[in-house]
Amino acid sequence: MSEQMHSAAPHHLPFFVPGADGSDPLMVVMGIFLVGTVLWVGTLYWRLHSLPERMAHKSQKLQFEIVAVLGLISLFTHMHIFWVAGLLLAMIDLPDFGTPMRSIADSVERIADATPGAPAAEPEVEAAPGGKSGVQAPAKEGVHNHA
Secondary structure (H helix, E strand, O other): OOOOOOOOOOOOOOOOOOOOOOOOHHHHHHHHHHHHHHHHHHHHHHHHHOHHHHHHOOOOHHHHHHHHHHHHHHHHHOOHHHHHHHHHHHHOOOOOOHHHHHHHHHHHHHHHHOOOOOOOOOOOOOOOOOOOOOOOOOOOOOOOOOO
16 A cells, blocks of 8 residues: 555644554553553552551451441442441450450459468569578468458
């Protein structure tokens, strides 16, 4: 084919008009732009969707797990109220009830294991402030029976 233009064609064609050989550079550029935009918006969506989990990651394990489950429910059901609930839960610092309760349970278990009237375990020998290593500090008295 010859590279000559048709006699009815204008002498200057705009850049977006495809060539006679079928090449369309604007379509290629727009296709690359579309793929890039879809990937960028998808990444932004996933970052926004995982925001409550990233916020709750610093909190307690139970709170983090609840927020993660709410995020999954909102992802698969498309009900945004679960995402909002997870976000609100991630923003709130729940008090830690587990550590004091565990400490109380350990103390009660130690008290229950102690037999009344038996002397408590002797503490390790510590050096006295005067430098005499053979002198023992007075030991604490055993468990008192208050019954």
